[in-house]
Amino acid sequence: MTIKTFVFDTHQYCQTHIAAPFKRTHIYELLATAFGYNSFAVLNSQSILLPGDQVHSCIQQSKSLHKRCLDLGYPTAVADFIATQFPILIEQKRINILLLSDLILKLRQQLSYRGYSDWQEEDIDESEDENLEQWVDKDWLPFHDEPQDLISQELLKTLEDAATRGNASAHYALALIHSPVDADERSPGFDYWYNQEKSGRVLTGVEKEWAEQYAFTVAKDQKYEHHLREAGRLGNELALIDLADFFDDPTFFEQSRSGLDHDPLKVAEIAEKLDRYQDVHSWLTVAAENGETEAMLRLIEEFDQGNLQRCWTWIYLAELLGTDLTKDNFYAIHEDGSDYDDDVGGPMYVDGREGVRLESLGQEDDVKARKKAQELFEAIQ
Secondary structure, three states: OOOOHHHHHHHHHHHHHHHOOOOOOOHHHHHHHHHOOHHHHHHHHEEEEEOEEEEOOOHHHHHHHHHHHHHOOOOHHHHHHHHHHHHHHHHHHHHHHEEEEHHHHHHHHHHHHOOOOOOOOOOOHHHHHHHHHHHHHHHHOOOOOOHHHOOOOOHHHHHHHHOOOOHHHHHHHHHHOOOOOOHHOOOOOOOHHHHHHHHHOOOHHHHHHHHHHHHHHHHHHHHHHHHHHHHHHHOHHHHHHHHHHHOOOOOHHHHHOOOOOHHHHHHHHHHHHHOOHHHHHHHHHHHHHHHOOOHHHHHHHHHOOOOHHHHHHHHHHHHHHOOOOOOOOOEEOOOOOOOOOOOOOOOOOEEEOOOOOOOOOHHHHHHHHHHHHHHHHHOOO
């Protein structure tokens, strides 16, 4: 059952049992109320409604449904009916809600297994994770040839409908679903037969199969880029970061932002790839202030050399976090760069770094550096 069908059937049911006109559009608003949203517009911006086996109980929303009916101008008798019957109808029809943020997180976690992203993600709430599993196969990776076989068709259709209405998160979820296979994992030579068929050559047998498989890959790539660019155009910051990372699009860095929740080291890495060194400095500073000693070291060695007090601030902050940047840090490795293992043996090489060497600060500046480091440390804690 689609949501439209549910709304139509529920409206008919209400019309039959209520001795007063009842607007069909109000069914959508009551759905939003049932799932804890102030309006259907807000629900649509953050979530999608789907029929499914997992049902979020709406019984606790009865009072809210009653109040919502009164706010919509219905008499108390109608509000009483809706407050008791509406949750039952939702449960009977197995209407479910799925947060787009949780879906995106799930997709990004799965994609990270194949190197799409190195972002550090927070864990999904277990209850929401159970809800997700019916729509996204737990072993699914979007790089498979036919993700639609493992993604619920209802989920795909609902996301496409939401994207058509201009939902940036839905566009981004679709982009992740259609994420392309890495170039080195594509079957070699398939593009030749694809181009041959495009030029008019009639193919048969295995050559035609190869051409069709490559055509599927091309269409998938096009969907990925389309949805990613639309999500970015509509302001989705994760999409903007991916556009910077994979398409060298600097839009993310050209927009003012506040309250960001991104991996600053990863963003700094992308900025460096785009030769945006002022942004590299800014994001390394964010990373350092969040406790990343790797960022502190780079700031000392590459960006903050002209500010001795600031460099010592990073030294003192790293020390508070348990790392002495002034100590040499050398270790043995194998030829391939892995940590040396005595059981493996073979040639031994040395990697690592010398400790930071800085001029001493005057007493007043040293006090300021230590105080600032303590403030940053307490903020991290």
